Every structure is written in C-alpha cells, then in structure tokens.
Amino acid sequence: MRSGSLKILLIVFILGWALFYLGYLKRDVDDYSKKLQRVHLNDSIRGHGVLQRMSKIEADIDRLISLLQNNKQKTVMETERKEEKKAVRKLYPNSPLFRKWGDHLSEEEQKEAESLFKNYGYNAYLSDRLPLNREMPDTRPSRCAEKKYPADLPSLSVILIYLDEALSIIQRAVRSIIDKTPTRLLKEIILVDDHSTKEDLMQKLDDYISFIHKERPGLVKKVRHSEQLGLTQARLSGWKAATGDVVAILDAHVEVTVQWAEPLLARIKEDRTVILSPVFDKVNYDDFAVVPYPPSAHGFDWALWCMYESFRPEWYALGDTSQPGKSPSVMGILVADRKFFGEIGSLDGGMKIYGGENVELGIRVWLCGGSIEIIPCSKIAHIERYRKPYLPDLSDMMKRNALRVAEVWMDDYKHSINIAWNLPVENHGIDIGDVSERKKLREKLKCKPFQWFLDHVYTSLKPIHNLVGYGALINNLKPDLCVDQGPKPGHTPIMYSCHFYSPQHCYYKTDGKLYIGGIKSHKYNSDSCLVDLGSGNLPVLFECKVAQEKKFHMLWDFKQGGQIQNKQTKRCLEVAWGQDGHFKLVIDQCSGQSWKIQYVIDHVSAQKN
Numbered sequence: 258m259r260s261g262s263l264k265i266l267l268i269v270f271i272l273g274w275a276l277f278y279l280g281y282l283k284r285d286v287d288d289y290s291k292k293l294q295r296v297h298l299n300d301s302i303r304g305h306g307v308l309q310r311m312s313k314i315e316a317d318i319d320r321l322i323s324l325l326q327n328n329k330q331k332t333v334m335e336t337e338r339k340e341e342k343k344a345v346r347k348l349y350p351n352s353p354l355f356r357k358w359g360d361h362l363s364e365e366e367q368k369e370a371e372s373l374f375k376n377y378g379y380n381a382y383l384s385d386r387l388p389l390n391r392e393m394p395d396t397r398p399s400r401c402a403e404k405k406y407p408a409d410l411p412s413l414s415v416i417l418i419y420l421d422e423a424l425s426i427i428q429r430a431v432r433s434i435i436d437k438t439p440t441r442l443l444k445e446i447i448l449v450d451d452h453s454t455k456e457d458l459m460q461k462l463d464d465y466i467s468f469i470h471k472e473r474p475g476l477v478k479k480v481r482h483s484e485q486l487g488l489t490q491a492r493l494s495g496w497k498a499a500t501g502d503v504v505a506i507l508d509a510h511v512e513v514t515v516q517w518a519e520p521l522l523a524r525i526k527e528d529r530t531v532i533l534s535p536v537f538d539k540v541n542y543d544d545f546a547v548v549p550y551p552p553s554a555h556g557f558d559w560a561l562w563c564m565y566e567s568f569r570p571e572w573y574a575l576g577d578t579s580q581p582g583k584s585p586s587v588m589g590i591l592v593a594d595r596k597f598f599g600e601i602g603s604l605d606g607g608m609k610i611y612g613g614e615n616v617e618l619g620i621r622v623w624l625c626g627g628s629i630e631i632i633p634c635s636k637i638a639h640i641e642r643y644r645k646p647y648l649p650d651l652s653d654m655m656k657r658n659a660l661r662v663a664e665v666w667m668d669d670y671k672h673s674i675n676i677a678w679n680l681p682v683e684n685h686g687i688d689i690g691d692v693s694e695r696k697k698l699r700e701k702l703k704c705k706p707f708q709w710f711l712d713h714v715y716t717s718l719k720p721i722h723n724l725v726g727y728g729a730l731i732n733n734l735k736p737d738l739c740v741d742q743g744p745k746p747g748h749t750p751i752m753y754s755c756h757f758y759s760p761q762h763c764y765y766k767t768d769g770k771l772y773i774g775g776i777k778s779h780k781y782n783s784d785s786c787l788v789d790l791g792s793g794n795l796p797v798l799f800e801c802k803v804a805q806e807k808k809f810h811m812l813w814d815f816k817q818g819g820q821i822q823n824k825q826t827k828r829c830l831e832v833a834w835g836q837d838g839h840f841k842l843v844i845d846q847c848s849g850q851s852w853k854i855q856y857v858i859d860h861v862s863a864q865k866n
Contacts, residue, residue: 353643354380358544373423378642379510379542381423387545389425389432393514393638396538396549400579401520401634410522411502412444414595416495418488419450419509420646424457426510428465431477433512435469442518443476444501448509450481451491487610488589496595496603505592510640512540520634521592524581529594530627532618534587535635542643552633554584558778559677559721561616561659563588566717566779568631581630585715586619590637601625602698605661607690611651613658620666623714625704656680661689665696668707672858673721677778679728679762681856719780723767726817727776728855729755730763732832735840742774742785748797750774750787752832752840757855765854769812769824773798786811787830789823794843796830821852 348367349355354374359367370382395402415434419427427448434446448466450458466477480494492506503525505518521533534555539548553565567573568582601622608614619629645651656678663671672682680687711718730740732752739761741753750773755761764772764784771787783800789810790797804811810825821830829847832840 354543356543358383374643377421377423377426378644378646379423379426379640380545381425383545384423384425384429387425387429389429390436391429391512393433393512394547394549395515395636396547397515397636398552398577398579398633400577401516404520404579404634406519406523407526410442410519411526411594413438413442413518413522414445414447414499414501414504415443416447416449416492416499416504416506417509417511418491418495418506419448419453419458420485420491421453421455422458422509424455424461424465426640427458427462430507430509430511430513431465431469433514435473435476437513437515438518440473442522445475445499446477447495447498448477448479449491449495449498450479451487452482452485487608489604489608489614490606492614493604493606496598499595502595503592504595504598505590507590507637508639510540510642511590512638514538514636514638517635517637520632524630524632525592525594528628529597532587532598532622532627532629533581533592533635534584534590534629534631535592535637536631536633537588537590537637537639540638540640542641545640547638552578552582552631554582554631555586555588555615555619555629556584556715556717556779557586557616557619559673559718560778561613561655561662561674563615569716579633581632583714584619584629584631585623585710585718586616587629589615590639591615591618597627601627601702602695605665605695607661607692607695608658609690610654611645612655613662616659617662617666620662620707620710621699621704623710624666624707625699625702657687657689660685660687661692664689665692665699666707670707670711670720676721676724676727676764676776679757679855682858717779717781719778719782721776724764724858725767726765726815726854726857727763729757729761730773730852730854731755733851733853734832738832738840740773740842742798748799750796750798750842752842763854765813765815769814770801771813771815771821772801787813789826789828789844791826794845796842796844815852815854817857818851818853820847820850822847 346364347355347359348364349371352371352374354371355367358380359370362370366382370380373381415438417427417430431446431448434443448462463479466479469477478498480498482491482494486494495506496504503522505521517535521535524531524533536550536552538550540546541548550565552568554568555563556566557563563586568584572580572582602625604614605617608617622629659674659678660680663674667674675682675685711720732738735752737755738752739755739757740763741751742760743749743751743753753761759775762773762775764776766772770784772784773787774785777784783802785798786801786804788797788799788804791810799807799809799811801811810823812824813821813830814824815821822828823830823844826844827847828844829850830852831843831845831848831850833843833845835841
C-alpha cells in the first residue's frame, strides 16, 4: 500500500508541473505575438515558424499528460486485479455450490455461503441478495399468451409447505404469488410450518407477514405444527385451513410465473373432478438460474419413485403443446377443487415423513372417479435442492409408504412393490400402519380395480409376471460374493462383495431368462439378460430384446441350491479363481457348483405377480 501511495503522489506532482509549464509556454507565445504586431514585423514566415514550434511543444506536453494519466489508470487496474485474484481463491473446491458459481467471493463470503448451503441444500447466500420480486422468464408454450379465460373464475387458496427454509425463499414465494395472481382470484396464502427450528422463521417471518398485511390485510395465514409431522400431514393441515374454492398445495421453494393461476382455475371450473399440476421449471440450487422444462407426464416405477415421462400418443397428435395432458400421477405439487379433494379422501394421513403420498393420490383419483392432468400454460419455477431437509436417506420411509399404497390399491399386483424393493413377498417385517380406514374409503367410493389403471391409464407400466426367484445370487463356494452387473457401460457381469443394492438384483423367470442388475418397470425399457455366446468363458449381458433378435443363448435351467446351466450350450455359470488372485464369474463345463437366489416364490404366486 505504501509503494502505491508514493506512485500516486509522484504522478500528481508531475501532472501539476506539466500543466504549470504548459500555461507558462502559452503565456510566452501570446506575449511574443503581441510584440510582433506592435513592431509591424513583415517576416510572416519567421513568425509562423515560431508559432509552429510552440504548437509542437504544446502537443508534446499534451501527450505527456495523457501518458501520465494512462500509467496512473494502469497502476490502479493492476492493483485491483491483484486484489481480485487474491479474493477468488476457492476454499471449498469440492463443494457442489462452487462448481460454477462464486469466483467473485472473498474468503469470508465463501465461508458464509458454504455454511448456508450446508444448512439449506441450496444457495441461501445468493437468495438473500436477489430481489424478492425478481423477473422470471416466460417459458410457456407460445400459444398460452393468446388464451383468454373467463372473468368469473373460482377463488384460490395457495398453501406453502416448509421445513427450515431460508426466510428469503419464503418471502420470494409469497411475493411472486401476490404479484402474479389477480387480486380478485387470490383469497389467501397459507404458510404451513412443519415445526421449523430456524430462528429467522419466527419473528422475522411474522414481521414480513405484517408488512404484507399493510398492502393486503389478512391475506397471509400461518399454521405451525407443534412437532414435525411430515409432508403429507403438512399438506393436510393447509387444506383444512383453506377457505377458497380451489386449493393449490405448493412447496415454499417456488416462484410462480406470469398467468400461472388462470389456466388451472379455468380447467377446474370446467371439471371439478380433475386434479391438476402445473409444469415445473428447474431453479438451479447454486446460481438460481431458471432451466425451462417441457410439459411431461408424471409417472412412477414399481418402487413408487416418481419420474417424468412422455404423454400418451394422442396428446402429441393434437399438435398443440399448450393443451392439458393426462398423467398417471402428480409429483407432489397439486391443484384441486377444495371440496372434491375432501370427497375423494384428500391425502392418506397414514403416510409418514416423505414419499408415496403423491402416487397414492394419483392411483386413487383415477380409480375412484377423477383424473389427473398436467397444465402446460401454468408454469412454476421450483428449486431442486442438493439435499432434502427431512432425512439424510429417505429410502426407508419411501419403502414403508410404498408398501402401504400397495396394500390398499394394487390388488394382485401388490407384491410388485416387494420385488422392486428386494423384500420377501410374505412377512416383509415393515410396519405400514393401520390401513382399514383407507380400504373402507375404497369401498365407499366404489373404486375400480388396479387392473383397470394398468389397462386404461398407465399402459406403459410393465407387470412383473412369471417370476420364480429374485434378489442376490450367491455361489456356495464364496458366500460373501454376489453376482453383480459389473461396471457400466459394459457387458461383463462380475463377482463382487455383497451389498444387495440394485446392481446385484437378479431375477429368474419361468421361461428361463435370467436378468441381472435390476428389473425394468416400463414396457419401453429392456432388461439385461445373461447370455452364453458359446465361445470363450466369460458370460455377457445384453438387452433381452437384442439377445432374442440375435438368437443368443439366453435361457437357463436353475433350481434353488443347484447349478445354473444354459439350455442350449449345456455349460454352467460358475466362479473360478482368476490369475489376479480374485474369484471371477465364468461359463465353463459344469462342475456341480450350487447357487442360491435370495427370495423364491412359487409358480402360482409368480403368475399373479
């Protein structure tokens, strides 16, 4: 800093001296001109030469001044660059937050941002610095802007569910709803707090609500759970507190966009039995950029994990992406006629913490007299957290809730859930709670069988038929190793330490096919079949459709505790000691090695499931 100050003082001194000298020279030139005029000199050439020399001196001084100013600016810029370079040193090079954001932050700012990221699972540091009414892109299909909606639409209650969100996130959600929803339609905003512990969500949030009430008295209501009850119960609490004709049950980490409410309300005005979902755009958890998503149906696999997938072909045949599309389920955000939602059973209060309740709703609505639609002209921007707030691992709760859905709604297909989660068909040992009231609801509503759902609604969901055994496949010579699909991409299965996750899930069917590495839930996907090519001693995996087309040897004879022998080549799947000192999976002449698969079901049960 001392060296920089001396440089600046020296530059100022030289600049002052140059300006003084320029003024002095100009004064001499003026005096000399006057003298020439007084003595009536006729030597105009001589006078002209003197003036030219004076002009040259003046130009040289101007160049000197410009050079000094440029040097000063260059010095300042170099100092700033050095300071900036020092500030962008990354303290958390492996943090997901800083992969593409945060180069401009000082070390103290990085520490604050990383701490907030660990707390919330998204960039709360950036959120706190963004405008609450930030501009959102209009990502709707082009025809949406041309649509006209009735003036007498139903009133709307918006329910925001949260657990330990950043205060600015909730404020921005509320602000966007107020700004983007016509006043005549927005009856109330209900904040449901599932027992948050963050101090910001106490008095500071109440202060913000009071600030909103200066603009819109009584618009925002707050419901707080005295203990953490989970997403399903929070949504139910919001629905019970609502008074509008229509309820929109949303996460609190959203921002609604232009004309989001009108297409939803207009569709429910046409048909009160339809449950709707807007289309979600993704908000990046790190830089909060909005990534547009196209309209898609909301599906699920047999484990009841949700996924995006294509609409039915008839939607695409319309040639108009602004039209509603039928969907087997909803992702969790939903809009419904408030009274119809209650008539059809709202949400299953027996669900715990997280997961499955949205799929249960979708199945129940379709089977019991309603329908599910996605509305492309309604867009909501939704933050996809790096991690969720409820549990580090949600799989156990998802598994429990999925089994509960299966027991009430899936009839003869309920064991598909067990198979997908790699649980025994009988006596899985998981407490799913009392389902008697939900079964009574099904009888009361005179709901259709699950087979109807597969035949008319979710035709791409593939039943798991003709299964004999499933789970980990273990050889008696090395019971701590399991057959594994091996590295992907690749076609070579291996023996690997047993961990019992999806890469080690095997399925043996009555037709002799042996799948390795999971079983697909949808007809548009192909399972991986074990194949003996007939040459070499390594087994390979191919998509079953490809193996069948190429007439590969893909059928096996296997009984629990016996050998696994290819029906065509008569060679067996075995383990052998490799040159690298490890056991490997081979196909060789049968030596009597025996195999066991984790779970066996009888043929009669397999025909049903």
